[in-house]
Amino acid sequence: MTARKLRPYFLSHPIVVLTDSPLGRIMTHAEVSGRMVKWTIELGEYDIEYQPRAAIKAQALTDFLIEMIPPAEEEVWRIFVDGASNLSGCRVGVVIITPSREKIKLALKIDPRVTNNEAEYEAVLSGLQAAQEVGASRVIIYSDSQLVAQQIKGGYETKDEKMLKYLKLNTARAATFTDWSIEQIPQEENGEADNLAKMAASISEVSTREIMCFTRMVLSINEEIPPVQKSSWMTPIVEYIIHEKLPENRVQATKIKKQVHRFVFLNNVLYRRSYQGPLLKCLSEDEVEYVLREIHEGCCGEHLGGTALSRKLFWPDSGGPE
Structure with a gap:
């Protein structure tokens, strides 16, 4: 388990294993069989040396095991989104708050001009896509658009053709999460995402530790899927x-x-x-x-x-x- 989790370090450095068990002799024995053969092959690529160890406190081992066991259920990721439109195109701001309260900020500019409602949908879709990229499975989207929030929840009927396309795309993207919901919040509670959307009007392609800014030429509902390449360098x-x-x-x-x-x-x-x-x-x-x-x-x-x-x-x- 340790070798798999620390693989980059095991490949780059010699490893000393402190143990009271005769692992060194067992691993190099010519007559090993069964499961021991699989372990020997898997660990054979590393430079491992086995040495006897002194006594270790039981609490230290307990703490190590607690850290290695994954949580039973992933905590919720909160995502604040805001979208707006003007003559220069669609502007989107996304603020992702991780379960550990760290923030990931995205500012996105989309060249085609759209309505404000379409921009709000683009913001929701961008937030869901960003959540997928970071591996979140339980998310709550916060938007100050009453129309978009209610259409997604089913409270408002959707008749416009473009809004229907956005709604279908949102449903498909949201289906990839274990649990998700969208909540409408007052505009004053969505100030950080709103500021990012305003910033997106004049951004250039850039990525920093605080904010990732980028541009896109095509709207989400008009994106073409690149042809699938069955085999590649990957x-x-x-x-x-x-x-x-x-x-x-x-x-x-x-x-x-x-x-x-x-x-x-x-x-x-x-x-x-x-x-x-x-x-x-x-x-x-x-x-x-x-x-x-x-x-x-x-x-x-x-x-x-x-x-x-x-x-x-x-x-x-x-x-x-x-």
């Missing part, structure tokens, strides 16, 4: 994370084992860990083409050679995904 990494399956080629297998600690697989999406920053979403070659096309055609009005640029970004000369 496939062997995901296969090893989920099934511990390695390529038959020994060189490739060794390379993946060295790289895998840099990645994490959440909600069927592969992310790369960044140094003191957010998780970076990994893209397949088809998805890179789609993103580059949206950026360059939306901003520059022209089509650039996406394939060459995507290879430079994701397959550098040094080898391996970056």
Whole structure:
């Protein structure tokens, strides 16, 4: 259990195990069988040395076990959202408050011009998407839009075609959570999300420890789904994370084992860990083409050679995904 949870450290450093049991002799015995063989193979990739240990206080072991056992039920994540629209486009502010009371702030600008109600829906959808990205399963959305909150709850009838599309998309996205709800709050209680929405009017693409700001060219209800690529550079990494399956080629297998600690697989999406920053979403070659096309055609009005640029970004000369 320790080796799996601390895998990046076990791969990078020699390990000394203090134990009164003759684990060292058992692990290297030629006649081990059954479950011991599986443990020996799994731990064989690490540089582990077994040494006898002195007495340890029982309370220290108890405290360690309590820390390692996950909570029975995840606490609720609170998400405050606000959206607005003007001549420059749709502006969205999202404030995520974690169960430990930490804050994640997002400011989003969407180029197409929409109504204020559509902007409020975009804010709710952005909040749900952000909650999915951070792995939350129980969330409460707080919005100061009475119309959007009541339509989602079923208190107001929805007749407008666009509002129906937003409502269906919201229902589909919310279905991915174990438990979720939306509450209407007074505008004065939603000041932080409102300030982020105002800030989004003049933002450029940036990510800091306090606020993540970005732009999007397409509305949620009009987004095209990039073509699915059955196999990509991510496939062997995901296969090893989920099934511990390695390529038959020994060189490739060794390379993946060295790289895998840099990645994490959440909600069927592969992310790369960044140094003191957010998780970076990994893209397949088809998805890179789609993103580059949206950026360059939306901003520059022209089509650039996406394939060459995507290879430079994701397959550098040094080898391996970056």
